[in-house]
Amino acid sequence: MSPRVFFRVLAVALLALTPLAAFGHGATPQKVVETMEIDAPPAKVWAVVGNFQDASWLPGVVKWEGEGGVTPEVATRRLYLSSGATIDERLVQYDDAAMSLRYLMEHVDINVLPVGNLSATLKVSPKGEGSLVEWKSRFYRAFPGGNPPERFTDEIAVQAVTNLFRSGLTALKAKVERQ
Amino acid sequence: MKEQVFAAVLAISAVAAPARADEAFVANQTGDDLTIVELSTMTPLATIPIGGKPAGVAVSRDGSRVYVTSPEGHFLSVIDAAARRVAKKIETGGGPLGVAVSPDGSRVYVADMYGGGLIEVDPATEATRRVEIGAMPAGVAATPDGKTLVVAARDDNALVVLDAKSLVRLARIPVGRHPYGVTIDAEGGRVYSANVESDDVSVVDLAERRLVANVPVGSHPYSVALAKGRVFAANQYAESVSVFDARSLKPLATIKVGEYPESVAASRDGAVIYVVNWFSNELWSLDAATLKISAKAATGDGPRAFGAFIRAVN
Numbered sequence: 131m132s133p134r135v136f137f138r139v140l141a142v143a144l145l146a147l148t149p150l151a152a153f154g155h156g157a158t159p160q161k162v163v164e165t166m167e168i169d170a171p172p173a174k175v176w177a178v179v180g181n182f183q184d185a186s187w188l189p190g191v192v193k194w195e196g197e198g199g200v201t202p203e204v205a206t207r208r209l210y211l212s213s214g215a216t217i218d219e220r221l222v223q224y225d226d227a228a229m230s231l232r233y234l235m236e237h238v239d240i241n242v243l244p245v246g247n248l249s250a251t252l253k254v255s256p257k258g259e260g261s262l263v264e265w266k267s268r269f270y271r272a273f274p275g276g277n278p279p280e281r282f283t284d285e286i287a288v289q290a291v292t293n294l295f296r297s298g299l300t301a302l303k304a305k306v307e308r309q
Numbered sequence: 310m311k312e313q314v315f316a317a318v319l320a321i322s323a324v325a326a327p328a329r330a331d332e333a334f335v336a337n338q339t340g341d342d343l344t345i346v347e348l349s350t351m352t353p354l355a356t357i358p359i360g361g362k363p364a365g366v367a368v369s370r371d372g373s374r375v376y377v378t379s380p381e382g383h384f385l386s387v388i389d390a391a392a393r394r395v396a397k398k399i400e401t402g403g404g405p406l407g408v409a410v411s412p413d414g415s416r417v418y419v420a421d422m423y424g425g426g427l428i429e430v431d432p433a434t435e436a437t438r439r440v441e442i443g444a445m446p447a448g449v450a451a452t453p454d455g456k457t458l459v460v461a462a463r464d465d466n467a468l469v470v471l472d473a474k475s476l477v478r479l480a481r482i483p484v485g486r487h488p489y490g491v492t493i494d495a496e497g498g499r500v501y502s503a504n505v506e507s508d509d510v511s512v513v514d515l516a517e518r519r520l521v522a523n524v525p526v527g528s529h530p531y532s533v534a535l536a537k538g539r540v541f542a543a544n545q546y547a548e549s550v551s552v553f554d555a556r557s558l559k560p561l562a563t564i565k566v567g568e569y570p571e572s573v574a575a576s577r578d579g580a581v582i583y584v585v586n587w588f589s590n591e592l593w594s595l596d597a598a599t600l601k602i603s604a605k606a607a608t609g610d611g612p613r614a615f616g617a618f619i620r621a622v623n
Contacts, residue, residue: 157404232546
């Protein structure tokens with residue numbers, strides 16, 4: 131199942147449930163680390179992922195807007211997904227020399243991505259003749275209490291973020307290597 | 310005056326107590342186990358399976374027992390520290406997270422994050438008592454005389470002070486936003502809370518039950534340790550430890566540490582500060598005087614070790 135189809139199926143399944151409060155999360159922080167080798171120099175990759183205001187490389191994002199450039203704590207962006215949902219993110223760290231940035235997901239419809247308090251780091255490093263991109267994140271499942279419903283477990287949250295990162299890195303690789 | 314006495318006591322104890330081979334009991338939440346690290350060489354000694362996504366740790370004063378909470382498994386593990394094995398598991402229900410032991414070792418106090426209460430456990434008989442705290446109780450600490458308990462009611466932005474014997478509420482003190490870890494100083498004079506959402510540490514006078522100050526630290530502080538008249542806060546998002554003077558409350562330093570540090574604790578002689586880095590699966594030690602990183606040890610996956618995780622070995 132492609133990540134996009136996965137999200138659509140997930141969204142339909144989750145919409146049937148009683149809406150949960152967006153506030154709060156589980157007790158166990160989760161981690162996801164995904165990497166991708168790209169056959170292009172690090173600077174060329176960083177030119178794409180380092181442009182926080184341009185999210186065109188992310189699959190499923192049909193429109194984006196933002197302000198604040200790449201100034202930590204100031205820069206924000208809103209991603210409009212093909213499903214109609216939106217994601218609000220804030221840049222909190224930006225190191226141009228190290229080719230690394232970190233952002234927080236400040237708002238997301240948990241029917242689209244069943245997570246809370248997500249922070250993520252994107253880093254580009256040299257690898258042989260090309261680049262290695264690492265995308266890693268700390269987050270919680272969206273359900274705030276113990277014994278979450280089946281669709282809001284830690285495992286579902288990890289699966290959703292893993293799929294998001296894998297599809298994002300695959301699309302990034304295709305875009306940069308095409309350029 | 311109190312702070313001067315505090316500093317003097319620390320100075321004397323630093324001279325009187327030479328470094329011993331103490332141990333860290335690091336609960337690995339993602340890994341579902343616990344790593345014991347020998348601290349003089351920073352070497353992992355053993356791994357104990359725990360289950361239930363362990364997070365909170367409290368070592369008894371005599372070092373014989375280590376208590377570990379499992380919020381997803383809804384139980385408290387009692388570990389025989391010398392034998393390095395789980396002696397028993399006690400069902401608590403709810404979401405046990407923060408944990409503290411009475412100085413005489415006869416009572417264990419468990420914050421029930423999901424249920425909003427504090428559970429007192431008699432580890433010998435497994436008898437329990439419960440008191441309501443508020444929204445999302447996180448950290449818990451007992452004063453050195455064992456008479457008073459302090460619990461962080463995270464989502465109420467307050468510390469709740471209880472009489473340990475009766476479990477009667479003595480005070481509710483508003484602090485910064487989302488207090489998580491709570492640490493009480495060696496003389497029971499002040500309590501410090503790391504406030505995750507307001508990026509500061511609240512300093513509270515326990516006798517007067519009064520907020521002294523909110524001291525700015527780095528982004529998303531989770532816990533506080535005290536040594537050498539200094540306050541050390543682990544900043545999870547900033548990936549640093551903020552240091553400020555316990556008396557003047559003036560900032561002293563910001564030390565870069567590993568990825569997503571959560572828990573911080575001092576050695577009993579106050580010479581070393583230990584930092585648990587959740588994302589990079591490491592325990593780091595730093596010199597409390599020079600503020601330099603001294604050593605690193607590997608832990609299991611997703612170490613939390615939320616609480617007093619250092620075991621004194623005599």
